[in-house]
Amino acid sequence: MRVAQAEAAQAEVRRLAARGSVNLAAVEPAVAEIVAAVRKDGEAALLVYAARFDGLAAGQSLRVTPQEMQQACDSVPAEFRQALQQAAANIRRYCEWQKPKPWMRLMRPGLRVGQLVRPLEAVGCYVPGGRYPLPSTLLMTAIPAQVAGVSRIVAVSPRPAPQTLAAAALLGIQEFYRIGGAQAIAALAYGAGALARVDKIVGPGNLYVTAAKKMVAFDCAIDFLAGPTEVVLVSHNGDPAFLAADLVAQAEHDPDAAAIFVTTSAALADAVVREAERLSRDNPVAQRSLAANGLVLIAATRAEAMAFANTIAAEHLTVSRADLPEVRNAGAVFLGEYSPQAIGDYASGPNHVLPTGAVARYRGGLSVLDYLKIISVQECTRAGLQNLAPTVTTLADAEGLAAHAGSVRGRLENSAKKAKTRGADA
Numbered sequence: 001m002r003v004a005q006a007e008a009a010q011a012e013v014r015r016l017a018a019r020g021s022v023n024l025a026a027v028e029p030a031v032a033e034i035v036a037a038v039r040k041d042g043e044a045a046l047l048v049y050a051a052r053f054d055g056l057a058a059g060q061s062l063r064v065t066p067q068e069m070q071q072a073c074d075s076v077p078a079e080f081r082q083a084l085q086q087a088a089a090n091i092r093r094y095c096e097w098q099k100p101k102p103w104m105r106l107m108r109p110g111l112r113v114g115q116l117v118r119p120l121e122a123v124g125c126y127v128p129g130g131r132y133p134l135p136s137t138l139l140m141t142a143i144p145a146q147v148a149g150v151s152r153i154v155a156v157s158p159r160p161a162p163q164t165l166a167a168a169a170l171l172g173i174q175e176f177y178r179i180g181g182a183q184a185i186a187a188l189a190y191g192a193g194a195l196a197r198v199d200k201i202v203g204p205g206n207l208y209v210t211a212a213k214k215m216v217a218f219d220c221a222i223d224f225l226a227g228p229t230e231v232v233l234v235s236h237n238g239d240p241a242f243l244a245a246d247l248v249a250q251a252e253h254d255p256d257a258a259a260i261f262v263t264t265s266a267a268l269a270d271a272v273v274r275e276a277e278r279l280s281r282d283n284p285v286a287q288r289s290l291a292a293n294g295l296v297l298i299a300a301t302r303a304e305a306m307a308f309a310n311t312i313a314a315e316h317l318t319v320s321r322a323d324l325p326e327v328r329n330a331g332a333v334f335l336g337e338y339s340p341q342a343i344g345d346y347a348s349g350p351n352h353v354l355p356t357g358a359v360a361r362y363r364g365g366l367s368v369l370d371y372l373k374i375i376s377v378q379e380c381t382r383a384g385l386q387n388l389a390p391t392v393t394t395l396a397d398a399e400g401l402a403a404h405a406g407s408v409r410g411r412l413e414n415s416a417k418k419a420k421t422r423g424a425d426a
Helices: 006-017 028-041 043-053 066-075 078-098 135-148 162-171 181-190 207-216 240-251 266-279 284-293 302-312 321-326 341-346 382-398 402-425
Strands: 002-005 103-108 111-119 122-126 152-156 175-177 200-202 230-234 258-263 295-298 316-319 332-335 372-380
Touching: 002 006, 002 266, 006 295, 006 302, 028 043, 028 181, 028 207, 043 181, 066 162, 078 135, 078 162, 111 382, 122 135, 122 181, 135 152, 135 162, 152 181, 181 200, 181 207, 230 240, 230 302, 240 258, 240 266, 240 284, 240 341, 258 266, 258 284, 258 302, 266 284, 266 295, 302 316, 302 321, 316 321, 316 341, 321 332, 332 341, 372 382, 382 402
Parallel strands: 002 295, 122 152, 122 200, 152 175, 230 258, 230 316, 258 295, 316 332
Antiparallel strands: 103 111, 111 372
């Protein structure tokens, strides 16, 4: 891990702030070819790519049957099923707390406004199937959709592990396809044979998945473009063993993961570096990650330490409870020594699909809100319209939109005529 302080630390923070999203240039030509082929030829192209990249056997169905999912669920240890159930219960409860509610309120006499909350009709949940099976990602992407009320949830994963299929069975997922990569994203976005298109695609993936999500984003909604894992820890007097353990835990995700420690204490910085080296000794992925991207920033003050963290806008951020009011930019926040990022990765309830590449400057992690539409509602009485008319017509006239103003004036004039007619008839 590199150690930087004073001007060197500030330079590192500027570099990290400008890191942007993951560089996809190297894979985009290949991804463009795959996406175009699946969009044009549908299931025929999807079968070719699934056989080439996803290990689909000759004659094997793209779709996993509910019976296969249940068999996988029956085959995994009971302890694993219980862990899935506990994690799922926490995630579901958090999403229920998070879900917005419809409402109607009186803005002023004669004017009522409100909102409808409606789920998307179909979403695709991408579950990576590469270095590690990630059944937890199925929980994190499918449960918010269920709480939102999405009627059709499609899961896709290349070479799905029994643990992932077990999670699907426990959640009651009915549509699961053994496909991955750019071909899976294209199939979800445009449809392929029996796999009908979805309204939105969520979930992390490799460079090919990320590039494909970028390419289809104007035809099918996506959550965001996720890059390698990032963590920033801010501590000035914490336990070096705990801090180092969190750095190593996130570093083992990927050789490109970024593990960053921010402190005002040079002595603590040295202790954390030594402990991280010890803990990663038997973890080759974490070793490579820490050597390439591990960083310690020594700040002059606690305020500067938090300024560093907010500027970096990392996926995971650990701070003390005292520093929580100063947090502005983070995908997810972990408070204190006994809140490792691993609890968020699996079971505390908040989502682990989080923004990377400084995207946390403008959005948080995946949530139930990503599966919902907020539809505005407004209702005026005649008196309410009469009250609001001067404001609306003045603004419409100023913008040169005569028909807008006319739609208001005409109603009031027509209403006045009707009132006169009724009076004359009486």
